[in-house]
Amino acid sequence: MHGQTTFLNWNKERIALERIKSLDPIAHGYMDTPYYVAYSGGKDSDVLRILFELSGVKYDLVHNHTTVDAPETVHYVRSIPGVIISKPEITMWDLIVKKRMPPTRIVRYCCTELKERGGQDRFVATGVRWAESVGRKAKRNSLEIISPRMKDKIVLNADNDESRRMFETCSLQGKRVLNPIIDWTDDDVWEFLRYYGCRSNPLYGCGFKRIGCIGCPMAQDHERLRVFGRYPQYRAIYIHAFNRMLAARRADGLPTDWQTEQQVFDWWVHSTRRRREVEDQIRLSEVAI
């Protein structure tokens, strides 16, 4: 099974396994359902999957199909033994029409409805890591309680005994979240996967740094253009969805500056760059004053 002789950061593996085992909801009797392991098909979730396999605890490995996953990701996820593939009630295309607008960085409705659904009142494990974004270091930790009735979530440290006790006995309803590899670096992730002989999602071998939905508004403009160059059929399906969205807006009497679905697509794909251009113009005008 091992693709290389040592996993250099074995201490991180030990700590991550300790986090998983010490909070096992079934073994400790504070929940009657096993861990819900969120599996996206990306490298971090592969680490998570292998750690849970090593840990010996009970868990459900769940992949939320979004309807805009890359075909390579769909095939890869289907090849993973035991994975539960959960299909959404609505496709991205129908969601765009229903919401009367494309998903954007600010109005990211698709994540809630497609990618992050499921796991309510379960103990969810994710592959979230601080190294993925600067903001995460301040807002995330190895343990979290997300209650639908609370605006803010409770964030705790799984390596602290008192925090663990508080987490287990907290009476708040909602999603409990364990992020066992929160402190892993990219190198830790790749070394671990090599050590355990994980072949990973083939998109990494095609030069992709992140595995996400096709056309995700959270990606940079150049990444989105590259993705639409690779999957032109998805470009056509998005444009068709924008056509239906415009028809629905007109039927509702909603205002719109877009005349055609192609204009919507161009605005949508270049929105990050355009926003930056506007910001740069504002900065330049401030300098001129």
Ligand code: SF4
């Ligand atoms: S497209 Fe992006 S924002 Fe939408 S569900 Fe996928 S990852 Fe989330």
